[in-house]
Amino acid sequence: MTDILKLLNISKSFGPAQIIRNLSLNIKKGERHAIIGPNGAGKSTLFHLITGHHKLTAGKILLENEEISSLDTHTISRKGLARSFQVTNIFPRMTVAENIRCGMLWSKNLKYSIFRLVDKDKNLNDSTNDLLNQLSLRHCAHIPAGLLSYADQRSLEIGITIASGANTIMLDEPTSGMSNSETARAVTLIKKISEKRTLVIVEHDMGVVFDLADRISVLVYGEIICTDTPEKVRENQAVQEAYLGTERNR
Amino acid sequence: MDVILFTVFNSVLYGMLLFMLSSGLTLIFGMMGILNFAHASFFMLGAYFAYQISEILGFYPALFIAPIIIAFCGALVERYGLRRVHKFGHVAELLFTFGLFYIIEEIVQMIWGKVPVGYHIPLSMDFPLFTLMGMSYPAYQMFTLTISVAIFLGLFAILTKTRAGLIIKAALTHPEIVSSLGHNVPKVFMMVFGLGCGLAGLAGVLAGNTLGTEPAMALMLGPIVFVVIVVGGLGSLKGALVASILIGLMQTFAISLDYSINSVMELLGLTLDIESLWHILVDLTISQLAPILPYLLLVVILIARPRGLFGTRDV
Amino acid sequence: MVTFIKSISSWIIIAGIAALLPLVFDSYFALTLLSKMGVLIMFAVAYNMLLGQGGMLSFGHAIYFGFAGYVSVHVLNGIGEETLPYIPIVLLPIIGAIIGLCLGIIIGYLSTRRAGTAFAMISLGFCEMATALTLIFVVFFNGEDGIQTDRVVGPEPFGVSFGPQVEVYYLILFWSVLTVALMYFLTKTPFGRMSNAVRDNPERAAFIGYNVRHVRWLAFSLSAMFAGAAGSLHALNYEHIGFESVSLIQSGAVLFMVFIGGVGHFLGPIIGAIGLTYLDSTLADITEAWLLYLGLTFATIVAFAPGGLAGLIVMHGPIVSTNKTLLIGLIKPYLAAIGSTLLGLLGTIGIIEMLYFRSLISKGEGEVVIFWTEFNANGILSWIIFFAAIIISIFLCKITYPKARESWDHAISVVKSEISS
Numbered sequence: 005m006t007d008i009l010k011l012l013n014i015s016k017s018f019g020p021a022q023i024i025r026n027l028s029l030n031i032k033k034g035e036r037h038a039i040i041g042p043n044g045a046g047k048s049t050l051f052h053l054i055t056g057h058h059k060l061t062a063g064k065i066l067l068e069n070e071e072i073s074s075l076d077t078h079t080i081s082r083k084g085l086a087r088s089f090q091v092t093n094i095f096p097r098m099t100v101a102e103n104i105r106c107g108m109l110w111s112k113n114l115k116y117s118i119f120r121l122v123d124k125d126k127n128l129n130d131s132t133n134d135l136l137n138q139l140s141l142r143h144c145a146h147i148p149a150g151l152l153s154y155a156d157q158r159s160l161e162i163g164i165t166i167a168s169g170a171n172t173i174m175l176d177e178p179t180s181g182m183s184n185s186e187t188a189r190a191v192t193l194i195k196k197i198s199e200k201r202t203l204v205i206v207e208h209d210m211g212v213v214f215d216l217a218d219r220i221s222v223l224v225y226g227e228i229i230c231t232d233t234p235e236k237v238r239e240n241q242a243v244q245e246a247y248l249g250t251e252r253n254r
Numbered sequence: 255m256d257v258i259l260f261t262v263f264n265s266v267l268y269g270m271l272l273f274m275l276s277s278g279l280t281l282i283f284g285m286m287g288i289l290n291f292a293h294a295s296f297f298m299l300g301a302y303f304a305y306q307i308s309e310i311l312g313f314y315p316a317l318f319i320a321p322i323i324i325a326f327c328g329a330l331v332e333r334y335g336l337r338r339v340h341k342f343g344h345v346a347e348l349l350f351t352f353g354l355f356y357i358i359e360e361i362v363q364m365i366w367g368k369v370p371v372g373y374h375i376p377l378s379m380d381f382p383l384f385t386l387m388g389m390s391y392p393a394y395q396m397f398t399l400t401i402s403v404a405i406f407l408g409l410f411a412i413l414t415k416t417r418a419g420l421i422i423k424a425a426l427t428h429p430e431i432v433s434s435l436g437h438n439v440p441k442v443f444m445m446v447f448g449l450g451c452g453l454a455g456l457a458g459v460l461a462g463n464t465l466g467t468e469p470a471m472a473l474m475l476g477p478i479v480f481v482v483i484v485v486g487g488l489g490s491l492k493g494a495l496v497a498s499i500l501i502g503l504m505q506t507f508a509i510s511l512d513y514s515i516n517s518v519m520e521l522l523g524l525t526l527d528i529e530s531l532w533h534i535l536v537d538l539t540i541s542q543l544a545p546i547l548p549y550l551l552l553v554v555i556l557i558a559r560p561r562g563l564f565g566t567r568d569v
Numbered sequence: 570m571v572t573f574i575k576s577i578s579s580w581i582i583i584a585g586i587a588a589l590l591p592l593v594f595d596s597y598f599a600l601t602l603l604s605k606m607g608v609l610i611m612f613a614v615a616y617n618m619l620l621g622q623g624g625m626l627s628f629g630h631a632i633y634f635g636f637a638g639y640v641s642v643h644v645l646n647g648i649g650e651e652t653l654p655y656i657p658i659v660l661l662p663i664i665g666a667i668i669g670l671c672l673g674i675i676i677g678y679l680s681t682r683r684a685g686t687a688f689a690m691i692s693l694g695f696c697e698m699a700t701a702l703t704l705i706f707v708v709f710f711n712g713e714d715g716i717q718t719d720r721v722v723g724p725e726p727f728g729v730s731f732g733p734q735v736e737v738y739y740l741i742l743f744w745s746v747l748t749v750a751l752m753y754f755l756t757k758t759p760f761g762r763m764s765n766a767v768r769d770n771p772e773r774a775a776f777i778g779y780n781v782r783h784v785r786w787l788a789f790s791l792s793a794m795f796a797g798a799a800g801s802l803h804a805l806n807y808e809h810i811g812f813e814s815v816s817l818i819q820s821g822a823v824l825f826m827v828f829i830g831g832v833g834h835f836l837g838p839i840i841g842a843i844g845l846t847y848l849d850s851t852l853a854d855i856t857e858a859w860l861l862y863l864g865l866t867f868a869t870i871v872a873f874a875p876g877g878l879a880g881l882i883v884m885h886g887p888i889v890s891t892n893k894t895l896l897i898g899l900i901k902p903y904l905a906a907i908g909s910t911l912l913g914l915l916g917t918i919g920i921i922e923m924l925y926f927r928s929l930i931s932k933g934e935g936e937v938v939i940f941w942t943e944f945n946a947n948g949i950l951s952w953i954i955f956f957a958a959i960i961i962s963i964f965l966c967k968i969t970y971p972k973a974r975e976s977w978d979h980a981i982s983v984v985k986s987e988i989s990s
Binding site: 287289335338339342344345346348349350352353354356357359360361364365366367473477480481484542543545546549550552553556557560 | 624626679682683685686687689690691693694695697698701702704705817821824828857858860861863864865867868871872873875924925928
């Protein structure tokens with residue numbers, strides 16, 4: 005498999021504090037790649053760096069062999085890289101359907117158009133309804149998103165992320181705060197939407213990680229200490245010490 | 255030369271007045287992110303209160319009482335008005351203070367009318383203190399200058415030498431952290447807001463009798479004060495001082511400069527023979543353009559260098 | 570075709586009613602007022618494109634309104650003196666729109682480099698510069714006197730000279746319906762939706778592929794364009810343009826209209842424009858304190874109901890669409906709260922009126938007329954009555970407001986639980 009996303013020796017410092025240290029990682033096209041690690045390891049910062057929200061202090065990031073390190077967020081997004089947020093980041097005053105629809109506007113080539121009516125665009129609205137069905141949010145399509153339950157908002161969050169049809173999807177703790185049944189539903193959804201795409205997911209819920217991931221990278225203090233298949237990661241000594249906790253009865 | 259010295263003196267005087275007005279605003283803005291549109295209104299209220307009090311008790315009691323009343327009013331406004339608006343964001347706070355500016359304007363006109371009131375320099379200080387190179391420097395202006403310098407030194411001392419000052423400085427750059435350290439940040443805000451308004455009121459007391467006390471005061475001086483704090487940098491006292499003097503110099507000197515593109519050309523020995531509308535541009539003197547200069551500076555700074563000269567935070 | 574007619578049916582009905590108004594209100598005063606409302610509706614809706622739809626507070630929107638007015642006046646005078654070719658008067662707003670658009674593109678390019686408070690301050694800077702410029706370039710702007718014009722110029726197609734006010738009214742009606750319809754149409758376009766998205770969550774908008782700055786710049790330019798169109802009609806209506814039309818005073822006036830009417834909804838600025846224009850022409854004669862009441866209302870709305878009047882209504886939308894019966898439970902607490910507020914309002918108005926009476930005119934000899942009754946402002950009784958009203962109202966509000974809040978919270982939580990799957 006080819007590498008779709010390459011992080012080459014990237015570092016990020018905020019003043020004197022170095023958050024990401026000389027990190028390298030290759031994400032393979034089509035794989036489901038989980039990033040785990042203790043709190044404060046720099047996982048969200050990593051996402052911000054990849055998506056252009058923060059600028060790298062050193063190193064390069066390549067998306068499909070094109071350097072995206074110095075590009076703006078919206079430019080990177082247009083190249084087919086989408087992310088969701090750990091803290092729900094939707095458009096609360098718009099209806100659920102409009103949230104999804106906005107996510108689709110650019111990819112449907114509607115851009116800044118002042119001459120087309122969104123309500124009349126059959127293609128746009130059909131795609132929106134399809135996605136709403138996939139997210140099981142069709143029944144509340146016309147409710148302001150701010151009034152949704154937390155779990156539904158998380159689903160919407162994922163929905164906006166994939167609405168653009170991006171090839172590479174990055175999800176930041178999508179199941180945080182969910183109950184077991186809600187998590188199970190979310191995992192089913194994530195599996196479905198990542199079928200023909202590359203998925204990078206940050207998660208704390210180990211059950212979800214080992215269920216979903218093809219490969220796992222472990223991020224500790226801004227460095228990746230291990231990248232491997234789930235079984236190998238589980239057995240890795242360094243990972244156990246740093247994160248999973250060494251089992252006493254071995 | 256003597257004219258230049260006198261002009262410089264006037265600029266510094268005007269600049270120090272601007273500093274007194276803007277020091278409070280820059281602290282408020284730097285700390286709370288609130289652009290108090292009504293700041294110059296408190297300045298105006300200071301002048302009017304001073305007028306009213308000096309009619310009954312004389313100038314010196316007014317000098318002390320008026321700013322304290324204004325500070326108190328400011329604290330009340332923060333506690334019962336602004337505090338409610340915090341949760342709606344900075345734009346809402348700006349709108350609220352814009353409404354406040356409007357309200358104070360109307361109240362002033364209601365009580366004292368639309369015509370300037372007779373607030374005069376106290377007779378005890380209405381004489382030339384000294385003459386230098388043929389220009390006389392009035393005692394009252396020197397008095398005002400002394401007080402403004404004292405204010406600057408006092409504020410500087412409070413901010414650098416006292417514990418309260420330390421908290422205020424910290425809250426200027428990191429208000430959330432200061433709050434989570436257990437300091438009663440709302441109370442600090444209220445006091446800083448009150449202090450800022452009190453300073454504006456004091457400036458009003460001192461300047462009302464020279465500039466003229468009338469309802470249009472706030473509208474005339476208000477936007478200039480914004481220019482000062484943006485150019486100087488939000489939250490920076492030093493910046494406010496430097497910017498005030500700078501703007502003071504700019505405005506005072508620009509008005510006396512009668513150079514236009516045409517006159518400069520003439521100095522160089524060239525004559526421009528331009529008909530039609532373009533001659534308007536070419537004939538324009540700097541003194542005519544003087545009113546625009548501060549705002550031009552404001553826009554340029556906001557776009558190019560939002561931190562201003564010495565700012566600690568972006569706008 | 571049928572669906573198209575149906576969808577614009579409400580517009581046709583409203584336009585129709587407005588067209589018939591002059592038959593009922595045919596006095597010069599009424600027609601002038603209606604014309605003024607029309608112009609300000611255009612300006613207010615245009616301003617709301619920026620403030621309500623785009624989330625950008627500008628203190629300088631009158632620049633486009635006023636400058637378009639100045640250019641229009643020069644065009645009219647030029648046609649009158651035959652130094653300019655004839656342009657049909659009906660097309661004058663197009664000139665204003667072009668001026669507004671050009672200025673908006675330039676100033677918008679600079680302004681949208683920043684957002685929030687910085688943006689507002691930049692707009693204030695431009696406003697002050699523009700006002701200063703109108704007073705400096707006397708050749709073009711004629712300084713403090715402004716410029717007079719005569720709208721009866723050129724040939725009169727179909728005998729329409731725009732001399733009579735009723736003809737001006739119909740011209741304004743045509744353009745205001747057209748521009749408001751266009752602006753409504755814009756809210757339904759991809760640009761319009763993204764403008765809302767950028768307002769609500771600029772960070773997320775960038776993450777769905779949009780250059781936030783470009784969206785804002787486009788909104789700014791279009792908003793300035795429509796403001797320019799309004800400015801032309803403003804100059805035509807008054808046959809005069811002055812520096813106040815460019816100044817902070819004019820910008821402040823439209824800000825008040827839009828905000829009090831309600832920024833969150835398309836109808837808000839229209840309500841605000843109509844309401845405030847009407848009150849300005851009627852209340853200003855009854856009370857000296859009209860502007861003070863306006864300022865107080867504005868500050869209160871900012872602090873307590875930032876969605877404005879329209880917002881207060883629209884807020885109940887989810888309740889209406891999920892379970893209408895919930896509204897019934899809200900009626901009593903609302904009425905109680907409104908009643909207690911009203912009492913306090915009466916008291917406050919009384920006090921303010923008496924203060925004005927004593928301070929301004931004859932230092933208040935005799936009696937002042939408040940609420941069509943006479944009160945002796947110099948005796949102590951009237952003051953006591955009004956103060957008592959205020960104090961009682963505060964006590965009542967302390968009881969009724971929490972109750973109203975409770976019933977609202979209850980209604981919303983019922984709605985939320987009915988939504989959740």
